[in-house]
Amino acid sequence: MAKDKRTAFFISDGTGLTVEAIGHSLLAQFQDQHLEQVTLPYIDSASKVQQALQRIEKAASESGLQPIIITSIVSDQIRQQLHQSPALMLDIFENYLTPLASLFNRDPAQSVNISRGIADSHRYNDRIQAVHFAMDNDDGRRTSGFEQADVVLLGVSRSGKTPTCLYLALQFGLRAANYPITEEDMDSTNLPRILLPYRRKLFGLTIDPTRLVQIRQERRANSRYASKEQCDFEVRQVEQMLRRAQVPFLDATQLSVEELATRLMSQAGIERRID
């Protein structure tokens, strides 16, 4: 814990991923604040809350600044214990379970880790199969799997196809293949013939050539592959190819993998396979 730096704690009885996401998006609205951000997952017993409380008090006394807690603990008892801390408490469950309970006219289950993971083996299988599908159909090593694909991503090397495909698989259970447009494909601005049978599944990624140079430089510094001319040429050719064949596409330059995946789905009208 740094001096004069306020700490925000994201505290969960599970993975912590949800409160962390909430915390990031709330705190992003106050960018001028220099905050230490600490996730404490699996806080699911009295002794673990006790340890967390000590850590929070330490942060408060060392910095002289009131810490922030964003929490989604399900158990009333553990939550009450956490509320003893001197921090500003943003308690997701406390604020939202009450209105839901009165709408449904029943008490919340108060059980951690209900749903998901546990025995939800259908969801697990779909995900795992989608991940292996993405791995097996990456970088155009083969196109035989394209028949089973929900989407086939096209773009120049390092335009973000692989992470997007993997994210689509992990988060949404989608079967996403990808095909890199290589120099051989760029002799013309026609779609590579091998892709024609999958025309309706195609989705393009493009990228600002200057950004592409940066990314490729990190991979192969000072190579022709990473040169400005080459990146300019490839991006221009691929954009023409996509426009000409009327393949929908996104510019990946300013987008995170999450944004690419979700925008692609809404633009192409692709529905998730898992919740």
Added chain:
Amino acid sequence: MAKDKRTAFFISDGTGLTVEAIGHSLLAQFQDQHLEQVTLPYIDSASKVQQALQRIEKAASESGLQPIIITSIVSDQIRQQLHQSPALMLDIFENYLTPLASLFNRDPAQSVNISRGIADSHRYNDRIQAVHFAMDNDDGRRTSGFEQADVVLLGVSRSGKTPTCLYLALQFGLRAANYPITEEDMDSTNLPRILLPYRRKLFGLTIDPTRLVQIRQERRANSRYASKEQCDFEVRQVEQMLRRAQVPFLDATQLSVEELATRLMSQAGIERRID
């Protein structure tokens, strides 16, 4: 929208992933309720809110049940428009930005998509490199990359290594390699010699053999690979190997990929590389 089925809408001006995660964890506390769950991402203009409102009103009138909205819209104006709906409104930003604003003594930025993605090219590079690292160091095809790994996952085929490595890369920017323990490695319960230099990076996954049979059956039905005897044998050998070498491990049977990744990190004391 099904009749007699209440609809929960997760509405965001961004990807919708955060409100969706909050929604899932809140609604998981009321498992007996049959709910239609609909995510509406990128609701960032008056006309898009209008469309969303129509959809919500339709759900209300068709089912005769008050819909639920869980939302994290940043703009005051768009949020107020959404508040005209007849739904039960759980508004993350409204409830939490106010206390944060008074703690920080300034107004929230009210800008969508601040941080992340946009120009956060360091984070993007780290992630993309971690993803390619996981792809290149999957399934023990080569061990030369293990030197650079943050963690090397061990386990039998289809114990969940690959999705866990990819998740560690995408979510936390960690360089996660994996090594499948194959039959050749099972002649003894010693660690494969090739792994000895990376001993301190090793982390094991095990799995209930009955569950493993199910997963392998989906891959190669009625094969020796998917047989009960074979799965029993492999799991037993690998667990002995992990115990003997004192490699920490987790049982993947009941855990989601998110849980495997986060538990592994806390058990092995591995810190994330990206926020």
